[in-house]
Amino acid sequence: MxxxxxxxxxxxxxxxxxxxxxxxxxxxxxxxxxxxxxxxxxxxxxxxxxxxxxxxxxxxxxxxxxxxxxxxxxxxxxxxxxxxxxxxxxxxxxxxxVTDATADIALTLILMSARRAAEGDRFVRTGAWTGWTPTQFLGQHVTGKTVGIVGLGRIGKAIARRCHYGFDMRVLFHNRSTVAEPGLPAEQVPLDDLLAKADFVVIAVPASPATHHLIGADQIARMQPHAHLVNIARGDIVDETALIAALQAGRIAGAGLDVYEHEPAVPEALRALNNVTLLPHLGTAxxxxxxxxxxxxxxxxxxxxxxxxxxxxx
Structure with a gap:
C-alpha cells in the first residue's frame, strides 16, 4: 500500500x-x-x-x-x-x-489560571518584580473547590479523577447521555446548573455540529464572577468572541485555553488579556x-x- x-x-x-x-x-x-x-x-x-x-x-x-x-x-x-x-x-x-496527557493539560490550565501563573511569569521576565508582598498576584485556591466538567467521556473522567482525588474537589458534570457509573463521587446536572455552581468549568466534549458554540454569551453569563473557563477539547465549542468580551469586562475571573476557534489564529484581543492563559495546543505533546x-x-x-x-x- x-x-x-x-x-x-x-x-x-x-x-x-x-x-x-x-x-x-x-x-x-x-x-x-x-x-x-x-x-x-x-x-x-x-x-x-x-x-x-x-x-x-x-x-x-x-x-x-x-x-x-x-x-x-x-x-x-x-x-x-x-x-x-x-x-x-x-x-x-x-x-x-491521548486520555491522560490531555487530562494533565486540563489540570495545568486550572492551576495556571487560578493562580495567575502565566501573568506572574510575564511579570518576572520584565524585571519589574521587586520581591514578595502579601497581596501580590492574589489568585484563587483550587483545593476543595467545585469543578464542572462538560462531557464525561474518557478524558472527562480522567480530569474528574485528578480533581477529586488530587485536589479534593467536588465534581459536577454534564453529559448528553446518563452516566450511571462515573467511577468516582460525581453529580450529573443540567448544563445551566453546572455553569452556575462550578468554580472551574472544563470543556471536554468532542467537536460536532451539536457542540458548536455550546458555550456562548448566555452560558458564560451564567458562570460565577470568580469562575474560570478551561477548554482542552476543540476551539469552536466556545464562542471566542463572547469569551473575549466576558474576560475584558471581568464577568468571569479567567480562562485557560489550549485550543482556539480559528486555530492557529489567536485574536490579538485575546492575546492582550492578562486574565487568560494561552497554550499552543499542547494536550498530547x-x-x-x-x-x-x-x-x-x-x-x-x-x-x-x-x-x-x-x-x-x-
Whole structure:
C-alpha cells in the first residue's frame, strides 16, 4: 500500500511506518489543503492525517483510490466521515492514547489560571518584580473547590479523577447521555446548573455540529464572577468572541485555553488579556504519547492492509 503521512511524526513512528508501507512523508508545517487532500486521496491507498488537514466532502468527491484515512488524534472534526464512508473509505482515530496527557493539560490550565501563573511569569521576565508582598498576584485556591466538567467521556473522567482525588474537589458534570457509573463521587446536572455552581468549568466534549458554540454569551453569563473557563477539547465549542468580551469586562475571573476557534489564529484581543492563559495546543505533546498515537494509527493501517477489522473505526 502507498501511504501518505501529512506531517512529521516522532522518529519511532516514522521508522515503523517506513518498514510497513511504501511511505511518502510530506513533513510540511501546514495542513493539507482541500485540493491537496483530493489529490492525495486519488494517488495513495492510505492517508495518515491529523488536526487541520482538510478532508472535506469536496476532497472525497473526486475519484479516490484510498481505502483508509487514519487520523492521528482522537478528534476528527476535520474529516467529513460521512463523505468518506459514501466512497467506501474507512476512517479511524486514536482514542485512549491521548486520555491522560490531555487530562494533565486540563489540570495545568486550572492551576495556571487560578493562580495567575502565566501573568506572574510575564511579570518576572520584565524585571519589574521587586520581591514578595502579601497581596501580590492574589489568585484563587483550587483545593476543595467545585469543578464542572462538560462531557464525561474518557478524558472527562480522567480530569474528574485528578480533581477529586488530587485536589479534593467536588465534581459536577454534564453529559448528553446518563452516566450511571462515573467511577468516582460525581453529580450529573443540567448544563445551566453546572455553569452556575462550578468554580472551574472544563470543556471536554468532542467537536460536532451539536457542540458548536455550546458555550456562548448566555452560558458564560451564567458562570460565577470568580469562575474560570478551561477548554482542552476543540476551539469552536466556545464562542471566542463572547469569551473575549466576558474576560475584558471581568464577568468571569479567567480562562485557560489550549485550543482556539480559528486555530492557529489567536485574536490579538485575546492575546492582550492578562486574565487568560494561552497554550499552543499542547494536550498530547509528550513524546511517549505521540509515539502511542502514531503506533495506534499504524495498527489501524496494518489491519486495513491485511483485510482485518480495524481496531478504531469511526
Amino acid at each position: 502507498k501511504l501518505l503521512v501529512s506531517r512529521a511524526l516522532t522518529p519511532r513512528v516514522e521508522k515503523r511506518l517506513a518498514e510497513e508501507f511504501d511511505t511518502t512523508f510530506r513533513n510540511g508545517a501546514t495542513p493539507l489543503s482541500e485540493n491537496e487532500a483530493r489529490a492525495a486521496l486519488a494517488e495513495y491507498d492510505a492517508l495518515l492525517v491529523t488536526l487541520g488537514d482538510r478532508l472535506t466532502a469536496a476532497a472525497f468527491a473526486g475519484a479516490p483510490k484510498a481505502r483508509i484515512v487514519a487520523n492521528f488524534g482522537v478528534g476528527y472534526n476535520h474529516i467529513d466521515v460521512a463523505a468518506a464512508h459514501a466512497q467506501g473509505i474507512t476512517v479511524t482515530n486514536t482514542p485512549g492514547a 509528550a513524546e511517549e504519547v505521540r509515539d502511542a498515537m502514531g503506533l495506534m494509527a499504524l495498527d489501524n493501517l496494518i489491519a486495513a492492509r491485511d483485510g482485518k477489522p480495524v481496531p478504531n473505526a469511526v
